[in-house]
Amino acid sequence: MKGLLFIETDGEKVIGGSLELITAAKALDAEGTAIVVGNKTIADTVAALGIPVTFIDAARDCDTLTEVLSEIVKEENPEVVLLANTQLAKDLAPRVAGRLNLGCVSDVTGINKTDGKVIYTRPVYGGTVLEHIEVDGTAIVTVRNGSFAKPENTSNATVTEKKVEISADTIKAKIVDTIKEISESVNLEEAEVIVSGGRGMGNAENFKLVEELAQVVGGVVGATRPAIENGWISRAHQVGQSGKIVAPKLYIACGISGATQHTSGMTGSNYIVAINKDEEAPIFEIANLSIVGNVTEILPIMIEEMKKAKAE
Structure with a gap:
């Protein structure tokens, strides 16, 4: 072929x-x-x-x-x-x-x-x-x-x-100038590490934990459609069929159940870490590492340990 x-x-x-x-x-x-x-x-x-x-x-x-x-x-x-x-x-x-x-x-x-x-x-x-x-x-x-x-x-x-x-x-037309649009820059497609949050984060205050973890690990923040519709983060961060299709080296899914609309946009990830309190969550079927527990309790621990590791 x-x-x-x-x-x-x-x-x-x-x-x-x-x-x-x-x-x-x-x-x-x-x-x-x-x-x-x-x-x-x-x-x-x-x-x-x-x-x-x-x-x-x-x-x-x-x-x-x-x-x-x-x-x-x-x-x-x-x-x-x-x-x-x-x-x-x-x-x-x-x-x-x-x-x-x-x-x-x-x-x-x-x-x-x-x-x-x-x-x-x-x-x-x-x-x-x-x-x-x-x-x-x-x-x-x-x-x-x-x-x-x-x-x-x-x-x-x-x-x-x-x-x-x-x-x-x-040649019917030619480019005379290119002006870049001033907008929020979220380069999910090129990111090597993505930390995404879903409905399971609970509220906007808890979603800040996703943003903090992304900052600590040098990643980009992603989100599911429910998180965006709840107003926790802008639509530019959406991962899934109606958002961005991504394939990072590391994808950390926080409070994401694993609906097809979302997982079809990130199954190309090289390594997937999933955190969810529901041990039957579909996201665990595609995860390389599954963590069952309350995401709002686990993320602060991860953030603290990551900071310690970076300081050493």
């Missing part, structure tokens, strides 16, 4: 969940090739993760990228083209699919290969239902950030430079 992976950059670094696409391709046993446009240094960095890279020295506007990606897809004829589900990809993927008359699946959170068939899973109806999709022929697929783990460094692969002729007539 042949796959193309579009690695999105901002000109200086890889952005979105693009590197997770390497793990997704390996899950399909696909012979993947990464496509990097505009920065040769980034191409070398991606190749160090063990995947061959095709580098194209071109602009990164959507019109140009549509031409570049369409040309490569026509030449390579892959079974799947993977993109991170960013704002750019939401524009780019359907353009390429429409131009080449290919199937397009967006916001995918799971990919499985069974009996030679590839099934793409994505949440619909506000995350209350999971949809399973099979595509005939080449599929253009955008993958939600955090759905797969980031790859580890392996042996270097090759970087091949390719030239794609682009007519000036095809």
Whole structure:
């Protein structure tokens, strides 16, 4: 199975969940090739993760990228083209699919290969239902950030430079300036440690224990939908089908029962610690370490011990 992976950059670094696409391709046993446009240094960095890279020295506007990606897809004829589900990809993927008359699946959170068939899973109806999709022929697929783990460094692969002729007539728009929106910055997708709180925290005052533990361990605060709806923390911290899909090295679930809407957003975590007073809580079924007890009594002890360990 042949796959193309579009690695999105901002000109200086890889952005979105693009590197997770390497793990997704390996899950399909696909012979993947990464496509990097505009920065040769980034191409070398991606190749160090063990995947061959095709580098194209071109602009990164959507019109140009549509031409570049369409040309490569026509030449390579892959079974799947993977993109991170960013704002750019939401524009780019359907353009390429429409131009080449290919199937397009967006916001995918799971990919499985069974009996030679590839099934793409994505949440619909506000995350209350999971949809399973099979595509005939080449599929253009955008993958939600955090759905797969980031790859580890392996042996270097090759970087091949390719030239794609682009007519000036095809460029209908150009970027003249980029202004970053001033908003609360919560980078859950990139976090290595996440401490999340749920309904079991009880109230806003108790939820501060989650925030304190996150600060002590150098992590980011996450939350379930009930915690957000109760006003304990902003929606930017939500983890789950209707929030962020995450895959940190360590995920600490505090007072979280383990509803599917939440766990589907964090099961990609490398190590899960769950704290809940209900020993039958579903969260314990996926936890690597289960702590049964009152979370408001356990967290202060954890915080104190973590502080002592850091001081030594």
